[in-house]
Amino acid sequence: MRNWLGDWLEKTRIKHAKIWMGVFITIMAALVIFNLFIRPHHVEFGYDAYCGFWAVFGLGVCLLMVFVMKKIVQPFLAGPEDSYDSNE
């Protein structure tokens, strides 16, 4: 059972990547369209009343976090694997 499952997942990983991408994009588009009709119970921050706010929020925070942390912050923090074990 494990091999069958593993083989299927492996096949999916390589061959069906484009199909999954399509499914994923369709779902995201559908969610934004749903958001036109399904409104928040309480508007908490003001901007979250707009359609697609949480989509922009998720995307924006994610891009910003990765860029700032990997490109700007990490060069200052990175040390060798054993930096905690040195005596300095």
Added chain:
Amino acid sequence: MTATNSFFHPAFFYIALAMVLPFIRGRFYYWRWLLLVPSVVAIISVISMDHGTYMVIPWLGHDLILGRVDRLSIVFAHVFAIMSLIGFIYGFHLKEKAHHIAATLYVGGSFGCVFAGDYLTLFVFWELMSMASVFLVWLRRNPVSTRAGFRYFFFHAVGGLLLLAGLLYRYYAVGTFAFTAVDPSNAQFYDYLIMAGFCVNTATIPLHAWLSDAYPEATVAGAVFMCAFTTKTAVYVLARGFSGFYILAVMGTLTAIYGVLYASIENNARRILSYHIISQVGYMVAGIGIGTLMTVNGAVAHAYAHILYKGLLFMGAGCLLYAAGTANLDKLGGLVGRIPLVMIGYMVGAVSISGMPFFNGFISKTMTIAGAAHAHYTWLAIGLEVAAVGTFLSVGIKLPYFAFWSKPIYKGELRPIPINMYIAMGIASGLCILQGVYPNVLYNLLPYPAEAMKYHPYTAWHLVQSFMLLSFTGLGFYFMRTVIAPHPGRNLDFDVLYRLIVNTFAFIICKPLAWMDNIWTNVYRIFGMRGLLGLGTGTKWFDLKGIDLVVDGTAYTVGDIGGVSAKAQTGRLQDYLAWTVIVALCVFAIVWWL
């Protein structure tokens, strides 16, 4: 209260097993089945116990309360009992008794803390936990884990001393050791000392660096225990004593964001998960700090859910480490075809922690965030949403992508994973989904169940919002997948600052003492005439026994802290620990006598 027979202290069974285990011999390691007994008994005991106060032991004029049973203690004991069963199943293949003894003492300690009704009892079990857990790091038996264990232990010793100082000052001021809620508008400095001691264990910034340092170096099974008990026991004591402290709300939110930021640049799978413990416990601390019924419920619900899904995540990452021999993402990749069940178990935990609907993180995390927004802590709520995005980014996508999906594919040998590890992951996965689909299973256990029932996670808007947030985070990852690729190395954290403080402190102490020592030596040499010999002998004695001892002692201690030599540390830190306990008892006796 009610019938006193309806409370059996779960800690008793764990500690008793730890006492008995060294003496059990037998072929085929049948004794390992005994490990499951205390957990099963604890589950039965927790389900059947009645509210009330039990096991009150008079000691030196005080009442030590070992059994305070109410809704808050029961919900934590409930999840501790379940998690300990899962943990012992996960570690069932281990034949090393010391590991199991450390784990049983550790779990027993956390039960002791949860039911403690006074600070003295709490302190004893608190120290038991930190002493037992350090062995779960050391038993990995490599030089890196040995040093990480010493740093872990030292930091918890400091936390324990803060707690001890706070509770003694508090006793001096109010004349009782009773562990009750503190009024935020009337908190004294000793209350803040106690709170700081608790915040060491909740890994709230800036006191957090021990966690991401030590947990990734613990044994495979040890990390599963550690991720559940230390921080959540501390969440329990904060919820018990310090609900409504605004500083906790702010620091908790900052911690939640800080953890995910570091996790996004980490390479080691277990260190990513450790930073996410820091982050998720930040949510709980924030909920407690805001202090409304809804956020305290949310914090407790999140603690419950977190123990299950974080245990599951550590089990999954532990399987990677066990099978491949490394948890570094830059060395792994494309493992989905070879260990698919590990991937599925891990993903259940990953989507749970990310707050995906139909998994238990969704019903607990959203409660805390909604509670923060309802209480008009808008900025805190936004901060917690930022942390939610970061959580899905690192644990939900980055870690599994680079371990299971991405190229290059890991070609090395994979050790076969014992069946008991799969069983434990299966149980935890099942519970994560069960609570996600039937939130009332968890909501019924919360401290304020009536308030919890008013919150409905499954509305159309909550579903749309959550899926939108998560899927577009996924899109962001897709765009940044080459930027976020993990690099080997260690990212410096507050540990550097701790070392600076300790070294500065040592410098301030050592320099004047060394200077005085020099003066003494000079005086002794210049005026060392026959007439002064008598005085000189006395001075010499003082120099040797007094100043040199202090200076050398301080120097060695500092050296130890810096991790100069693990061997030199072994004896000394244990000595200091013993002295701590003895001095604590003496101080306590004097306080009591006065």
